[in-house]
Amino acid sequence: MNVLFIYTNINGTHEDTYAFGLASLVSMTKKEGHNTKVLIVDNTNEYNDILSAISQFKPDLVGLTSVSSQFQFVKEITSIIKKHYPEVITVCGGVHSTIFPECILEADSLDAVFRGESEYSFVELLEKIEKKESYMDLENLCYVNDGKLVTNPLKPLIIDLESLPFPDKTTYPYDRTVNINGIAPFLFSRGCPFLCNYCSNHAIAKAYNITHNTSRYRSAESSIREIEDALESFPQIKVIRILDDIFGMDKEWSREFCTKYKERIGLKFDCCLRVNVVNEEFIKQLKDAGCYRIQFGVESGNEFVRKTVMNRNMSNDQIILAFKLAKKYGIETNAINIIGVPEETEEMIWDTIRLNRALSPTSSGVNIFYPYKGTKLGDYCFKEGLVNESLYEDFSFERRDTVLNYPEDYKKKLRKIYRNWDVLIYPFDPVRRMKWLLMKNPFLWNTLRKIKNSFLAL
Helix, strand or coil: CEEEEEEECCCCCCCCCCCHHHHHHHHHHHHCCCEEEEEEECCHHHHHHHHHHHHHHCCCEEEEECCHHHHHHHHHHHHHHHHHCCCCEEEEECHHHHHCHHHHHHCCCCCEEECCCCHHHHHHHHHHHHCCCCCCCCCCEEEEECCEEEECCCCCCCCCHHHCCCCCCCCCCHHHHHHHHCEEEECCEECCCCCCCCCCHHHHHHHCCCCCCCCEECCHHHHHHHHHHHHHHCCCCCEEEECCCCCCCCHHHHHHHHHHHHHHCCCEEEEEECHHHCCHHHHHHHHHHCEEEEEEEEECCCHHHHHHHCCCCCCHHHHHHHHHHHHHCCCEEEEEEEECCCCCCHHHHHHHHHHHHHHCCCEEEEEECCCCCCCHHHHHHHHCCCECHHHHCCCCCCCCCCCECCCHHHHHHHHHHHHCHHHHHCCCCHHHHHHHHHHCCHHHHHHHHHHHHHHHCC
16 A cells, blocks of 8 residues: 655744654555555645645555644645545544544544554554455444444554654654764653643543543663664764653663663763653763753743642752752753743743743753643633634744733733743843844844855754
8 A cells, every 4th residue: 555644843843853753654654564654744835735745645645643733734635635536545543633533523534533642553444445345343442433433443543653653754754853963863762740830741641531631651772773774864963862751750761772772882872851750860871871951841930820730749859959969970951941922921921931041051942931732731722712713723933922812912922922032031142142143134044044054954
């Protein structure tokens, strides 16, 4: 069979377009002997390229993945496909359909959507199609029957992640990501046990009828081998980026990984951590292995917002200690924050700004809250009428603007804080202020960024 995979990154916030879930499906599909092709769509102007690819590749099935803010584009793309090639089967998976399978009721052009980890269900689907058998009873599949949503049972979460091949890095253009600045992304675990109200992990756990989404790991040896394979294929890699939700929750795993990483890889790496799972021994271990940067979720400097609204049970003291430990061992830090959540006031946002100033991280970033359907905080916003639903239906500036029904002057303040975040956190840093001034000229800023990336790729 011919299978075309499409990843949309329209109005995306990152140049990095490597989707691990889709890349894993590509690997599974190739392993079963099917022909695969991957398209990355960065702009609605590229829709015609999809039709050209279908005309040439002649896929039997088109598979997409989606987060909430990209689903409108999935609907548009599959509608165009069905108009010109009605015989092609169209399906979609990803976080959005996992925690909000009702999305298929909005998309007449989708034959089905998948919930949860669906590598095995997906290849079973291909087998059913090849044999011209009905696939409507497949686990993880959701579809519409007589205008009503049908959600089939889920296969159990995949515990043995080593039963899966490494995410594809050839058909899926991994080099496109690596060539930007020499940074290679990896994901060695699935699941986060914490239950932040704005995040998908508690909603994924609910879909599986479990209390929390416990982290599951590939072995440290398998993880190191994947890096080695990538380095052999892509010698331009200069930095390893580990994108596990929380790196090294399993301390035995992290000790083995760090030891082998130091011995066999040697490149610097960064990772994501939660402030209340680190201690001095762990930070020292990371530094010794080659970790040069840690991404920490601060989210809010106001304890009411952080603990009650967000359900992040950590104190300001814990946050401050984690940043101090990283600084003690010479590890760079990036503080990640969210503003614009329900019940937050402007003064509470200034609590976040003040805490970030006190932390003095190497860098600090901010996102504007976006209500994901299927999450506790997202569902609360829709239930209470806090969302501008007409705007939400045609909104792709996720995390850069708000879709909540705030007064217009408050929306303007959120946008202004978002745009000026760097100079608010580092008011006396001349380099950051110069960068801020340059960014006010998008053409000049993008030109300089491209020149910088060209030099980094050399």
